[in-house]
Amino acid sequence: MKKILTLIIGILLIVWVYYLQKPYINSKIDPISEINPLILVNSENAFPENINLNLVKFQEKEVADIIYNDLVDMYNAALNDNVTLKINNAYRSKQEQTQIFNDKMQSYQNEGYSEDKAYEQTKLTVQVSGYSEHETGLAIDFSNEGHYDENEQMWEWLKNNAYKYGFILRYPEDKYEITKIDYEPWHYRYVGKKAAKEIIKQNITLEEYLGGNI
Numbered sequence: 001m002k003k004i005l006t007l008i009i010g011i012l013l014i015v016w017v018y019y020l021q022k023p024y025i026n027s028k029i030d031p032i033s034e035i036n037p038l039i040l041v042n043s044e045n046a047f048p049e050n051i052n053l054n055l056v057k058f059q060e061k062e063v064a065d066i067i068y069n070d071l072v073d074m075y076n077a078a079l080n081d082n083v084t085l086k087i088n089n090a091y092r093s094k095q096e097q098t099q100i101f102n103d104k105m106q107s108y109q110n111e112g113y114s115e116d117k118a119y120e121q122t123k124l125t126v127q128v129s130g131y132s133e134h135e136t137g138l139a140i141d142f143s144n145e146g147h148y149d150e151n152e153q154m155w156e157w158l159k160n161n162a163y164k165y166g167f168i169l170r171y172p173e174d175k176y177e178i179t180k181i182d183y184e185p186w187h188y189r190y191v192g193k194k195a196a197k198e199i200i201k202q203n204i205t206l207e208e209y210l211g212g213n214i
């Protein structure tokens, strides 16, 4: 009997230590940004320049402060399920967005595409500067080391759980006609919990959600 009890206590101790070692994040902040989490930024709607955006750091990347607390909760919940959410890309300045667009376009031109064709091809995956959600600080690309093709576990977890924390898969499969962006399993956008739940429930995009709410 004593042996069994010792064994049980031992196991509990190991579990306890294991969980203690998980790098949960315990910080919370008071946001001061004046950005509406439902702001629509896409190929037809530019991100206005006059928005008071306060950026904070998460995993060495910058995000809008209004998403921080929910992001922390989501990160911890994933960790609880043995999934470590890793951010590859979050806020980008207009200059950084321009650079990314130009680099991508150049790579197509190097492959032999004409300038017009390279521009059109680039627009399928990269937004023109001023029109990228990454400039809002509300969008996050989740990926290990920048690989966008081998993170099923992380993406699967996000697909099933992100909405609980106010994040949506922004460019789903088969929604290109609406979003004008190809399927991106890594790109999540913060819209707040209420909208995220509704968007998931109805299997719609942010464009459709806002269209139905205006």
Ligand SMILES: [Zn+2]
Pocket: 089, 134, 139, 140, 141, 187, 188
């Ligand atoms: Zn992205």
